Amino acid sequence: MPYRWRVPSLSPAIAEIRLAVRTALAPLPERSSIVVALSGGADSLALVAATAFEARARGMQVVSATIDHGLQEGSADAATAAAAKAETLGIRSAIKRVEVRRDADGPESAARDARYAALRRIAEEERAAAVLLGHTLDDQAETVLLGLARGAGAASLQGMSPNRADDDGLMWVRPMLGVRRETTRAFCAASDLVPWDDPHNLDDRFARVRVRERVLPVLESELGPGIAKALARTAEQLREDAEAFDEMIRETIEDIVEHAEAGISVSASALAANPAALRNRIIRLVAHSEFGASLTRTQTVEVSRLVTDWSGQGPIDLPGCSAARVGGRIVFTAR
Missing domain, CATH: 3.40.50.620 (HUPs)
Known part of the structure; x- marks a missing residue:
């Protein structure tokens, strides 16, 4: 054999x-x-x-x-x-x-x-x-x-x-x-x-x-067992959602963002027309892509108030930049 x-x-x-x-x-x-x-x-x-x-x-x-x-x-x-x-x-x-x-x-x-x-x-x-x-x-x-x-x-x-x-x-x-x-x-x-x-x-x-x-x-x-796997699955699903959402935001930004002196500006009326979740994501993405700034929730909401609750408040200090309402636009300027 x-x-x-x-x-x-x-x-x-x-x-x-x-x-x-x-x-x-x-x-x-x-x-x-x-x-x-x-x-x-x-x-x-x-x-x-x-x-x-x-x-x-x-x-x-x-x-x-x-x-x-x-x-x-x-x-x-x-x-x-x-x-x-x-x-x-x-x-x-x-x-x-x-x-x-x-x-x-x-x-x-x-x-x-x-x-x-x-x-x-x-x-x-x-x-x-x-x-x-x-x-x-x-x-x-x-x-x-x-x-x-x-x-x-x-x-x-x-x-x-x-x-x-x-x-x-x-x-x-x-x-x-x-x-x-x-x-x-x-x-x-x-x-x-x-x-x-x-x-x-x-x-x-x-x-x-x-x-x-x-x-x-x-x-x-x-x-019960499986918590680690469930948390990892959650992260994966949120990344997929965020990637799709970010693509939509980038398409929106092309229409509402303009370069300004020493910075960038966003149409306040266009921001106001979007739901809060989308508006806040646009604000965070603009700050990060232009200045490398990672905004906290509090900072994002304060910038959003320049759109939704404008009462003449002055510029808002952010990491690496500032945001201010100038006419009908929110202007982000390098600090």
Whole structure:
């Protein structure tokens, strides 16, 4: 009887994450360079390993990028160890040390800003088409809950986008937003990869840690399993709605917006003719697209009052600009 070769079975976790990465890489140019953010934790380590495997078939060059925030003792050693793991997978590694400047939004926001700026610099140096980030479905659920707590409206509940392009064409891609965090740990175990456990992930000074360790488990126990998936689905649906809504708004803006000296102006009567939800979205989009300003709900409503409740009030100070009623137009001017 002839011998039958047996093909070794692939771990379900490895198969799931490789498929997610393969799908994410498909729109990118073949033989392009890509950067994968690597902290050394299970999520990013699984992403790097899966990307190293999938990129070979498309002739892509993969570089892992490890950012040392310098916020804890031994961070340089942890960064070096993460880079070494990437090199055992056959890909080049880059390490950048960044200075985290404390800002009004707290250390988490400051570290994130520094990290993304460093990743962008590495991508520019490598002439990369995309930066891959290891956020999972659980991260998405945490982001939605944090957005809900901020009360910034539907935009804050859309979570993280799976794909986003910068003005210069650099793509920011999150292949694993449909993958559970436990799956990345199973991937590492099946691949004989030992992840690094960041002590900050257990430090309850950080709001995200408190959501992860306290809030989500309580919701799961009191409301039943599946909360994280439900939150991620909510984010996806809201993003789809927002994309359609934003397209409608951009078409409307073309007819009602004019460039003004040092700024831009919008027809007050055209704004007044729209429902409040559309009017407020137009105001936010104009401020963001022209000045990079992200308006709060309160700021948006104050600008809207220049349209609906005009009684001669003066200019309204906004981040990076001001808004004032001038005749029949709302004029946004750079500050």
